Structure formats: C-alpha cells, structure tokens
Amino acid sequence: GEHLVVSAPGKVILHGEHAVVHGKRALACSLNLRTYLHVTPSTDGMVRMNLPDINIYREWKVEDLTRLFANKTQSEEVSLPPVYPPVDRFNSLCEIIGLDFMVSSNLPTSAGLGSSAAFAVALVSSLLKLSNQISDPGTQSFNPWTGDHLEVINGWAFIAEKIIHGNPSGVDNSVSTYGGIVKYQNKALERLSCKHELSVIITNTKVPRSTKHMVSNVADKLKQYPTVINPVLDAVEAISQRCQDELTSTESLDDSVIRDMMSANHALLCVLGVNHPAIEKVCRMTHDHGLTSKLTGAGGGGCVITFLPAETPEEKTQDIISQLTNQGYECWKTLVGGPGVGLH
Ligand code: MEV
Structure with missing residues (x-):
C-alpha cells in the first residue's frame, strides 16, 4: 500500500500568556520543530503505534x-461535531488494511510546545488522506491541503486534544494545522498571515511548573490589586497588538520592535509574579550576548524564547546554545511563523 509521511509543527506563545486568561489577546506561532508520522498500511488487521524516541510501543x-x-465518542466526554467525514469510513479503512504508525519528533513533551497537538494533527491528516476524505487540490507539494480540508483536519485534531487534555483552548491544534500566527481572544481564534519568519532559540529550563498554579496566582494578584494589575494586563495587550502589526505587515521587519516588545512583556510578566530564577538566568546569559529573551507559556519554569536577529552569526548562536546546554538546559534553534501540516 501507500506509504505516507506527514508532519505538523509545535507552537510557542509569543505574547499574551496569562493576559489571555483575563480577556486579552494571545499570539501563538508555529515552530519548525515538528512531529513526523510515518504510516504504512498493513494487511494483518492490527494497528501499531511506535514512538521510539520516547520508548512507547x-x-x-x-x-x-x-x-x-x-465507546469514547458516544460517551459524554467528547461531543463530535457534525460527523464529517463519516466515522464508519475510518472504521472500514482500518478493518480492511490495518496500519503501522511510526512517530519521530524534535519537539519535547510536557514543555508547553504543543507536542500532543502536533501528533494529533499529523495523525488525523494521515487517516483523512488514506481514507480519501481529503484530496490534494493545492498546488504546493508540501502544503497540499487548503481551506475546507484544513478545517476538517483541525476539527478532528481538536477532538483528539479533548480526549488527551479534557478542556483545551484549541490554540495548539489550530497553530499546528494552519501554521503562521494565530490570535486567540475570548475563546475566538483568528488566523493571521505571518509575513515574517523569526529565528529564535527556545530554551527549556526543565524546571517543572503547574500551569494551573501559576494562573491562579495571577488571578489572586489581580483580585487583590486591581488598580495595579489591570493596567499591566492592558500593557501586555498593547504589546501583543504592536507585535501582531509588525509580523503581519508587508513592510520589512523592524527587529528593534520585536526586541522591545519582548523585553517589555517579560518585565510585565515578572510584575505578574510568574518569573523563576532559572528563567532569569537564561535571560541574563542571553542578554550578555546582546540578545533579548522572554519567558513563554505559564512561567514559573518551563521555556524561554530568545530572538535571533537575522544578522546574528551562526558561530555566536552555537556559542550561546552550548553555554546554556552546559547549565543543564535544553535548547533548540528554530523558526517561528512557518508552515502548518505538511505532506512529505
Ligand atoms: C499557558 O501556556 C498559557 C497561559 O496563558 C494559560 C492559559 O492560557 O490557559 C498561562
């Protein structure tokens, strides 16, 4: 049968974490750290899922x-959208052939980078393609799927995310499906066409954090000091707006705006109390090389994003990465704002 390789990207929050919980916008961008799914139809009535990177079979x-x-889809846990494509088409696909899946990824798990959504998007895309529910009408060979097809992929990936996470916002699967930037505000998603890809380093401090805990700390602060914290959230919103304008503009990118917005937002996140010594250390180390960083996601640990202006020499980047790695952190040099789900 047909051997397929599909890949889908992870995501990072560029601006608006925490503020988004209080009605402001968040900007989430695709990464070119991706999850690759290799699918080989088989004939023995078995479905195999092999994730050798994380020792799962x-x-x-x-x-x-x-x-x-x-059982899962009939239970109260998951309400399916108008069933398109018909579920029994999937079933008959599996009954006829059986499937072998092999997953490889350069996305870390449990780091807030949307690895589960990338997996879900790749999985549903492969199944939709194998069962001929989506064809490839697009002219681009890597991103063959367009409008309606992407909507179907995204809808099914959201169901997978609900099964995994309970009550996710849908941001991760949307970014992974469409790529680029997604604006998220009051539960409404808007795709933005990103005119500029940014080069960044993502550093995982590996300090474990509880998103729930960090979110409730910020809510407590807001309740206790509304006249202080509300203007902070308004300023974060203004930063997101300014960065959104810059990234979606057809004018050439002004690096200084990207830098200024990142350092301002990081400072405001510190005011909200979601910093951590490990995050501060990464910010200081990169700052010593003239680079700007901010925490990304819930804070209190987790990941830091560092902007690499286009003129940054590769030697310098590698130097910084090895210094951070020597401190026990894990780093990836990657682009943000790149393509969504793709076919190889
Ligand atoms: C966590 O990745 C982002 C937060 O804004 C929480 C949320 O939006 O649910 C901190």
Whole structure:
C-alpha cells in the first residue's frame, strides 16, 4: 500500500500568556520543530503505534480499536461535531488494511510546545488522506491541503486534544494545522498571515511548573490589586497588538520592535509574579550576548524564547546554545511563523 509521511509543527506563545486568561489577546506561532508520522498500511488487521524516541510501543486489534473509539465518542466526554467525514469510513479503512504508525519528533513533551497537538494533527491528516476524505487540490507539494480540508483536519485534531487534555483552548491544534500566527481572544481564534519568519532559540529550563498554579496566582494578584494589575494586563495587550502589526505587515521587519516588545512583556510578566530564577538566568546569559529573551507559556519554569536577529552569526548562536546546554538546559534553534501540516 501507500506509504505516507506527514508532519505538523509545535507552537510557542509569543505574547499574551496569562493576559489571555483575563480577556486579552494571545499570539501563538508555529515552530519548525515538528512531529513526523510515518504510516504504512498493513494487511494483518492490527494497528501499531511506535514512538521510539520516547520508548512507547502499543498495538491493537483493529476490531478492539473500533469498539474503543465508538465507546469514547458516544460517551459524554467528547461531543463530535457534525460527523464529517463519516466515522464508519475510518472504521472500514482500518478493518480492511490495518496500519503501522511510526512517530519521530524534535519537539519535547510536557514543555508547553504543543507536542500532543502536533501528533494529533499529523495523525488525523494521515487517516483523512488514506481514507480519501481529503484530496490534494493545492498546488504546493508540501502544503497540499487548503481551506475546507484544513478545517476538517483541525476539527478532528481538536477532538483528539479533548480526549488527551479534557478542556483545551484549541490554540495548539489550530497553530499546528494552519501554521503562521494565530490570535486567540475570548475563546475566538483568528488566523493571521505571518509575513515574517523569526529565528529564535527556545530554551527549556526543565524546571517543572503547574500551569494551573501559576494562573491562579495571577488571578489572586489581580483580585487583590486591581488598580495595579489591570493596567499591566492592558500593557501586555498593547504589546501583543504592536507585535501582531509588525509580523503581519508587508513592510520589512523592524527587529528593534520585536526586541522591545519582548523585553517589555517579560518585565510585565515578572510584575505578574510568574518569573523563576532559572528563567532569569537564561535571560541574563542571553542578554550578555546582546540578545533579548522572554519567558513563554505559564512561567514559573518551563521555556524561554530568545530572538535571533537575522544578522546574528551562526558561530555566536552555537556559542550561546552550548553555554546554556552546559547549565543543564535544553535548547533548540528554530523558526517561528512557518508552515502548518505538511505532506512529505
Ligand atoms: C499557558 O501556556 C498559557 C497561559 O496563558 C494559560 C492559559 O492560557 O490557559 C498561562
């Protein structure tokens, strides 16, 4: 049968974390750290899922999987959207052939970079393609799917995310499907066409944090000091807006705006109390090289994003990465604002 390789990107929050919980916008961008899914149809009625990077292997009889899926989707936990494409088409696809999946990824798990959504988007895209629910009408060979197809992919990936996470916002699967930048505000998603890809270093401090805990700390502060914290949230909103304008502008990118907005937002996140010594250390180390960083996501640990202006020499970048790595952090040099789900 047809061997398929599909990939989908992770995401990073550029601006608006925490403020988004209080009605402001957040900007989430795709990364070119991606999850690759290799699919080989088989004939023995088995579905195999192999994730060698993280030592996970599972296999199911197709008939068991079909039953499991029916139970899950009939339960109260997951309400399916108008069922398109028909679920039984998936079932018959599996019944006929069986499938072997192999997953490889350069996205870390549990780092707030949307690895589960990237997996979900790649998985549903491969199934939709194999069952001929989406064709490839696009002219681009890497991003063959357009409008309606992407909507279907995104809808199904959101269901997978709900099964994994309970009550996710839908930002991660949307960014992974469409790529570019997504604006998220009051539960409404808007795709923005990103005119500029930014080069960044993502550093994982590996300090574990509880998003729930960080979110409730900020809510407490807001309640206690509304006259102080509300203007901070308004300033974060203004930063997101300014950065959005810069990234979606057809004019050439002004690096200083990207830098200024990042350092301002980082300072405001510190005011909100979501900094951590490890985050501060990464910011200081990169600052010593003249670079600007901000925490990304919930804070209190987790990841830091560092902007690399286009003229940054590769030697300098590698130097910074090895210094950070020597401190026990994990780093990736990557682009933000790149393509969404793709076919290889
Ligand atoms: C966490 O990645 C982003 C937060 O704004 C929480 C949320 O939006 O649910 C801190």
